[in-house]
Amino acid sequence: MASDGDPRVLLAMNLVLSTAFASVVVWGLSYLDLASFTVETVAGMALVVFLVTYLAVLR
Numbered sequence: 001m002a003s004d005g006d007p008r009v010l011l012a013m014n015l016v017l018s019t020a021f022a023s024v025v026v027w028g029l030s031y032l033d034l035a036s037f038t039v040e041t042v043a044g045m046a047l048v049v050f051l052v053t054y055l056a057v058l059r
Contacts, residue, residue, distance in 0.1 A: 014053055015046075022046035 022045035030037035 014050055018049040019046040022049050
């Protein structure tokens with residue numbers, strides 16, 4: 001019998017991985033001079049990635 005796991009762990013992992021992915025994407029965009037690498041930009045991108053992942057996978 002498989003366990004689904006603790007949803008808090010899944011949310012924490014999603015938050016950490018979304019933030020890491022967003023920082024890499026924003027860094028790449030700033031390298032191409034398409035966006036500025038700021039905390040606000042990374043946080044906004046992380047929120048978008050987090051929500052898309054949450055809606056696609058966890059629901």
